[in-house]
Structure formats: structure tokens, C-alpha cells
Amino acid sequence: xxxxxxxxALNQALxxxxxRDDRVFLMGEExxxxxxxxxxxxxxxxxxxxxxxxxxxxxxxxxxxxxxxAAMVGLRPVVEFMTWxxxxxxxDQVLNSAAKMLYMSGGQYNVPIVFRGPNGAALQLSAQHxxxxxxxxxxxxxxxxxxxxxxxxxxxxxKSSIRDDNPVCFLEGEMLYNIKGEVPDEEYLIPIGVADLxxxxxxxxxxxxxxxxxVAMQAADQLAKDGIRIDVVDLRTVRPMDYEAIRASxxxxxxxxVLEEGWELAGIGAQVVDFxxxxxxxxxxxxxxxxxxxxxxxxxAKNLERAAKPDAAKTIAAVKKVMxxxxxxxx
Amino acid sequence: xxxxxxxxxxxxxxxxxxSGNGKSNPDLDRELLRSMLLxxxxxxxCAEAYALGKIGGFxxxxxxQEGVSTGTLSIxxxxxxxxxxxxxxxxxxxxxxxxxxxxxxxxxxxxxxxRGKGGSMHLFDRNVNFLGGHGIVGAHVPxxxxxxxxxxxxxxxxxxxxxxxxxxxxTGAFHEALNMAGLWKLPVVYVxxxxxxxxxxxxxxxxxxxxxxERGASYNMPRAQCDGQDVFAVRAxxxxxxxxxxxxxxxxxxxxxxxxxxxxxxxDAVSGTYRTKAELDEYMKxxxxxxxxxxxxxxxxxxxxxxxxxxxxxxxxxxxAWDFADKSPEPPLEALYEDVYVDTTSDSTAQPVxxx
Ligand SMILES: Cc1ncc(C[n+]2csc(CCOP(=O)(O)OP(=O)(O)O)c2C)c(N)n1
Numbered sequence: 001x002x003x004x005x006x007x008x009a010l011n012q013a014l015x016x017x018x019x020r021d022d023r024v025f026l027m028g029e030e031x032x033x034x035x036x037x038x039x040x041x042x043x044x045x046x047x048x049x050x051x052x053x054x055x056x057x058x059x060x061x062x063x064x065x066x067x068x069x070a071a072m073v074g075l076r077p078v079v080e081f082m083t084w085x086x087x088x089x090x091x092d093q094v095l096n097s098a099a100k101m102l103y104m105s106g107g108q109y110n111v112p113i114v115f116r117g118p119n120g121a122a123l124q125l126s127a128q129h130x131x132x133x134x135x136x137x138x139x140x141x142x143x144x145x146x147x148x149x150x151x152x153x154x155x156x157x158x159k160s161s162i163r164d165d166n167p168v169c170f171l172e173g174e175m176l177y178n179i180k181g182e183v184p185d186e187e188y189l190i191p192i193g194v195a196d197l198x199x200x201x202x203x204x205x206x207x208x209x210x211x212x213x214x215v216a217m218q219a220a221d222q223l224a225k226d227g228i229r230i231d232v233v234d235l236r237t238v239r240p241m242d243y244e245a246i247r248a249s250x251x252x253x254x255x256x257x258v259l260e261e262g263w264e265l266a267g268i269g270a271q272v273v274d275f276x277x278x279x280x281x282x283x284x285x286x287x288x289x290x291x292x293x294x295x296x297x298x299x300x301a302k303n304l305e306r307a308a309k310p311d312a313a314k315t316i317a318a319v320k321k322v323m324x325x326x327x328x329x330x331x
Numbered sequence: 332x333x334x335x336x337x338x339x340x341x342x343x344x345x346x347x348x349x350s351g352n353g354k355s356n357p358d359l360d361r362e363l364l365r366s367m368l369l370x371x372x373x374x375x376x377c378a379e380a381y382a383l384g385k386i387g388g389f390x391x392x393x394x395x396q397e398g399v400s401t402g403t404l405s406i407x408x409x410x411x412x413x414x415x416x417x418x419x420x421x422x423x424x425x426x427x428x429x430x431x432x433x434x435x436x437x438x439x440x441x442x443x444x445x446r447g448k449g450g451s452m453h454l455f456d457r458n459v460n461f462l463g464g465h466g467i468v469g470a471h472v473p474x475x476x477x478x479x480x481x482x483x484x485x486x487x488x489x490x491x492x493x494x495x496x497x498x499x500x501x502t503g504a505f506h507e508a509l510n511m512a513g514l515w516k517l518p519v520v521y522v523x524x525x526x527x528x529x530x531x532x533x534x535x536x537x538x539x540x541x542x543x544x545e546r547g548a549s550y551n552m553p554r555a556q557c558d559g560q561d562v563f564a565v566r567a568x569x570x571x572x573x574x575x576x577x578x579x580x581x582x583x584x585x586x587x588x589x590x591x592x593x594x595x596x597x598x599d600a601v602s603g604t605y606r607t608k609a610e611l612d613e614y615m616k617x618x619x620x621x622x623x624x625x626x627x628x629x630x631x632x633x634x635x636x637x638x639x640x641x642x643x644x645x646x647x648x649x650x651x652a653w654d655f656a657d658k659s660p661e662p663p664l665e666a667l668y669e670d671v672y673v674d675t676t677s678d679s680t681a682q683p684v685x686x687x
Contacts, residue, residue, distance in 0.1 A: 035604065062503065088467075299667060300450030
């Protein structure tokens with residue numbers, strides 16, 4: 001199996017789907033001549049030409065809507081947002097047009113579109129450029145929300161998203177583009193809505209998604225040194241959410257920590273905790289804890305940013321707490 | 332589609348009237364030179380600090396465009412307002428924000444102009460009515476219109492300058508904001524810094540019309556175009572627009588043609604995929620600082636010794652800013668939770684916080 005970057009995995013997925021289906025095209029800022037702000041579309045303009053790799057002006061609302069219209073009449077657009085922070089300008093088209101079209105047209109018009117781009121904080125980009133949007137988007141019926149955490153997942157899920165007949169918001173981790181992982185040479189698809197057990201353990205579950213899957217694995221490695229065995233459930237898709245995977249893990253470990261990149265209030269973790277307390281209450285040996293971004297806009301200063309972001313150390317602390325493994329916590 | 336049209340500034344009536352020679356004013360000229368040179372030297376050190384990891388995140392340098400900040404802001408009164416984009420170092424310095432506070436901000440320190448919360452893209456200083464660097468392309472343009480609305484509402488005679496790059500004219504926010512300003516006759520000068528590229532996209536590849544000041548016609552707004560490398564031309568055009576705003580409360584769309592000598596940000600190559608080295612070299616011949624210097628030297632306003640003295644002073648000022656920033660502490664961790672909300676439990680509700 002080849003070991004490639006997350007960026008190249010996405011690039012392969014785009015290329016393969018564009019070769020396979022000539023209704024698929026990519027549109028967004030700097031996707032063509034510049035070869036992609038994060039180089040995800042590198043080489044595609046050369047291979048597919050400017051009708052299929054479409055550079056747009058800085059007009060998020062406009063080109064997202066152009067994509068929706070094209071999808072309504074038979075194309076399969078992939079719309080790249082340079083980052084999801086800028087997609088906020090386009091949310092009207094994503095929420096009010098794409099998500100609701102099938103329903104409000106009584107099933108006559110579906111919108112097979114993928115909105116994709118980097119999501120979440122990178123390094124010291126400050127408040128307007130450091131936001132994780134999965135809980136926002138997951139709130140909207142009619143959308144699917146996909147958050148791959150590894151190159152393997154990124155490729156298989158992007159291909160499935162492009163083939164899906166519904167609007168899919170595909171959130172790539174802004175810090176993940178350079179991470180490497182094994183990706184099969186032969187074609188594969190990963191179904192949307194199926195979680196992945198990234199690591200098996202029986203002491204505590206960490207339920208997570210997206211970029212935080214990596215953080216969960218780091219935390220689990222550390223915890224293993226203290227003899228604590230973690231079950232890491234990577235949801236991969238937050239809408240639909242794989243509740244059965246959550247149930248299976250919590251029934252096995254009886255303890256859970258939910259780790260997410262975004263803010264706490266109305267976050268993904270709130271949904272997971274709701275499910276766990278309703279469906280797994282009898283299996284719980286401790287309250288479910290959440291690890292998330294501090295409830296503030298992201299600051300610029302390095303030390304403040306570090307304090308604001310969820311990380312492995314905070315996750316480890318939460319796990320130890322639900323394990324009652326902290327000093328004095330047992331009493 | 333290939334870029335066809337060069338960014339040759341067309342001479343407008345305003346420009347020919349005042350640009351270049353004529354009445355010389357050595358004191359003013361020296362002030363303009365100092366302002367531009369401060370921005371240049373400051374940002375040269377920013378590039379160095381970025382390479383050393385002292386500055387993080389996105390850092391968009393203004394080098395090459397100093398004629399615009401200095402030319403426009405030299406016309407404003409202290410009680411006027413300024414709002415701008417993430418490419419904000421030059422305007423911040425030209426508006427008189429302390430180089431120490433700006434550098435400390437870039438270093439992410441407690442003595443920074445927004446105490447380490449904002450960084451390069453979000454410089455704000457209430458003391459000089461500098462309403463910020465904003466990171467979402469076009470999103471601050473309605474805010475500039477809102478400032479103009481507030482001025483008119485309160486019956487003041489201030490003016491707001493709202494800066495933006497040329498790619499902003501394609502955004503919906505721009506259209507909506509300028510339409511309201513034109514409709515309501517608000518005292519705002521929209522300064523478009525047309526440096527030819529929005530990141531890697533040339534103006535001609537993004538905009539259906541290329542003389543973008545013409546867009547003012549859609550909003551019934553006076554409009555002008557001037558050469559941003561000629562600080563006198565920028566001053567003259569700004570003066571006209573500011574007078575019109577102050578006196579008659581009429582907005583202006585001012586397109587200033589300029590060029591950025593560096594990449595879009597520190598992570599973008601200076602030249603490469605989207606522009607050639609030859610093009611860059613051509614534009615660098617029209618360095619606004621060099622043009623002013625030559626003008627002053629030709630008029631006998633500036634000797635080599637004086638130039639060297641001024642430059643040395645400015646370099647010392649920038650070094651001082653660097654040292655200050657370096658020594659400034661990191662923000663305290665409690666600051667993380669400060670400034671999310673104004674404290675409405677205190678007396679602050681009695682007096683609106685935002686009253687100027
Ligand atoms: C809404 C939005 N879309 C995309 C971006 C990413 N981006 C930042 S700057 C920029 C180019 C803007 O160019 P221009 O307005 O001409 O200003 P310049 O950088 O040339 O000063 C882009 C695409 C953004 N910040 N906001």
C-alpha cells in the first residue's frame with residue numbers, strides 16, 4: 001500500500017471521480033492557475049482544462065449558488081471553499097438552497113454537490129480564521145457532514161461524497177494536509193455514516209471526529225503507558241451519526257470522553273452525550289466528560305491559543321477523571 | 332483566460348494638477364517620506380521576525396503600497412475614522428499607532444495594540460479611530476458604511492476611509508454597502524488599493540470590468556482613479572474626496588493603482604505561478620519611496636546626508652519596537668476569557684461603552 005499525504009489522497013479522489021464521471025467539476029478560488037491554496041487541486045487544471053477546474057472571483061455566496069443551480073440540472077459540482085471560515089458568507093446557499101431543495105420541491109429536485117475545504121484552527125490565525133464548523137452544519141437537515149481524520153478516510157469518503165445524490169459538507173482538517181497514511185492502490189469507497197474504531201481498548205471510550213481523531217490517538221498512546229486502554233471511536237461523519245458504534249463502545253468500556261474541535265455549547269459532544277445518557281445509561285460507571293475549545297473566539301498569542309485548543313493533555317486529564325484515576329478523586 | 336491589460340494608471344484631472352513639481356513644500360515632503368520609510372523598514376523587519384518564528388499565523392506585507400496609506404491618511408483629521416483589511420501594518424503606522432504596540436502585537440505579546448489577541452490581521456486602536464484590520468474579504472465594507480451612517484446620524488463632519496483590495500469589488504458585501512452609501516449619501520471614502528492581484532488571481536481574471544472605479548456609476552457615486560505610487564497624486568485625489576464627504580456628505584469610490592512587491596502573504600512566493608519576475612521588476616521601478624526621494628532631491632529638498640540620517644533614525648525606531656516587543660511578556664492566561672462580553676453588571680450600562 002502506498003503511503004501518501006492527506007492532501008494527495010484528496011487529490012486522487014478528485015482526479016478519479018472526474019475521470020470516471022464528466023459531470024463532476026471543481027470550482028472555487030485559486031483552484032486552477034494557483035493549483036489550490038492548499039494544493040489539493042494540484043495538476044487538475046492541466047489534466048481537465050478550465051471548463052472543469054473553474055477559478056472563481058472571491059464570491060463565496062455567488063459561486064456556492066452557481067454550484068447549487070448547476071447541480072439542480074444535472075451536473076455534480078465540487079465547490080472548494082478556501083477555508084470554511086469564508087464559507088460563512090455562502091451559508092445562505094448551503095442551508096437555504098442546497099439543504100432544503102429536495103424537501104421543498106416535493107422530491108423533484110435534488111442537489112448532488114460537495115462543499116469542501118479546510119476546517120478548524122491552524123496555527124495563530126486568530127479569531128476569524130480559526131473555527132470548526134461541524135456542529136453548525138450538522139444542525140441542518142438535508143445536509144450530510146463528513147469530517148475525515150486520515151488520508152485513507154479522506155480519499156474513500158470524498159469519493160463517496162461526490163457520488164452521493166445529496167449535498168455533502170466535507171470538512172478537511174486544516175492541519176492534516178501533510179499527515180501521511182496508507183492508501184490502497186486499488187479503488188475503494190467508505191460509506192458515509194459509518195464510524196471507525198481507530199483503536200481498541202476496554203477501559204474508556206474516546207468518541208471523536210475529524211482532526212481530533214489524531215489527538216485522541218496521541219492521548220491513547222500516552223494513557224497506554226499508565227495501563228489505561230482506550231477505545232477510540234472516530235465518527236468520521238457527524239451527520240448521519242453512527243450511534244451504534246458509540247453504543248457498542250460505551251457498552252464495552254462503560255466510560256466515555258467526547259473530544260471535539262469546536263465550542264462546547266450546542267456542540268457535537270452535546271449530541272453524543274445526549275445519546276449516551278439515553279441509550280447507555282445503565283452501562284455507565286461515570287459521567288461522560290467533554291473536551292472542546294475554550295468558550296472564546298480564538299486568540300492570536302501562542303500561549304493563549306494553546307490554552308484555548310483541545311489537546312492530548314486535556315483529553316488525558318478528562319479520561320483520568322472518568323476513570324477516577326486522579327489523585328484524591330476516588331473518594 | 333489570460334490577463335491582457337496592464338495596470339497602467341490613467342492620468343486623471345486631479346492628478347496632473349498636483350502631482351510632481353509645482354509648489355514644493357519641503358516640510359510636508361519630509362513628513363511623507365518619513366511615514367513611508369517607517370512602514371518599509373518596519374515591514375522589512377517583520378519579514379525577518381516571521382522567518383525567526385517571532386511572528387506567527389498569516390502575515391501580509393504592504394511593501395510597495397506605502398504611497399496609498401501615507402497619501403490618504405496625511406489628509407485625514409485625528410477625529411476621522413479608518414477601517415481596513417488584514418493587510419493593515421502600513422495603514423496602522425501611517426495613522427500614528429506606535430510601532431512598539433504594533434510590533435508587540437505581531438509578536439503576540441501583552442503590550443500589543445490589542446494585547447496579543449489579534450495579531451497581524453487585526454490591528455485596532457481606538458485612540459486614533461482605527462477600527463481594525465479585518466480578515467474576511469469584503470466583510471468590513473458594510474462596517475465602513477455603518478461608520479459613515481453614524482457620522483451623519485450624529486451630525487458630525489468627520490469622514491471614514493474604508494480601504495480594501497481590488498478583489499473586494501466582486502463581493503456581494505461591497506455592492507450592498509456601496510449602494511446604501513450612495514443612496515443615503517454617507518461621508519465615506521472607499522479606497523480600493525488595486526495592486527492587480529487578489530492572492531494569485533489577476534484583476535482581469537476575476538472582474539468583468541477592469542477600470543473598477545467605474546463601478547461607482549452603479550451607486551450614483553463620484554469616482555476617481557489615481558496612481559498609488561505617486562504620493563502627491565494620492566493626496567490630491569483623497570483631498571477632493573474628503574472635502575466632498577466633509578462638506579456635502581457624499582461618498583467617493585477612489586481606485587488607487589498600486590502594486591505589492593512581496594507575495595500575497597509570507598507563505599506565498601514573491602513571484603512564480605501567477606506573475607513573472609520581469610513584471611515585478613518593472614513595477615519595482617515605480618517604488619513610491621524612491622519616486623518621492625528623487626522628487627525631493629531634484630527640488631533640492633533633501634541631501635544624501637539628511638536621507639541617511641532620517642533612515643538611520645527610522646531604523647533605530649524599528650529596532651526599539653523590536654526590542655520592546657521582545658521584552659513584552661506573553662499575555663496572562665486569564666486574558667483568554669477577557670473581552671468575550673462587556674460586563675453589563677457594572678455601571679457601564681449607564682453610559683454606552685461605544686459612545687465617542
Ligand atoms: C471571504 C474570503 N474569501 C477568501 C479569503 C482568502 N483570501 C484572503 S486575502 C485574499 C485575496 C484578496 O485580495 P485583494 O482583496 O485584492 O487584497 P490584497 O490581498 O491584494 O491586498 C483571499 C482570497 C478571505 N480571507 N475571505
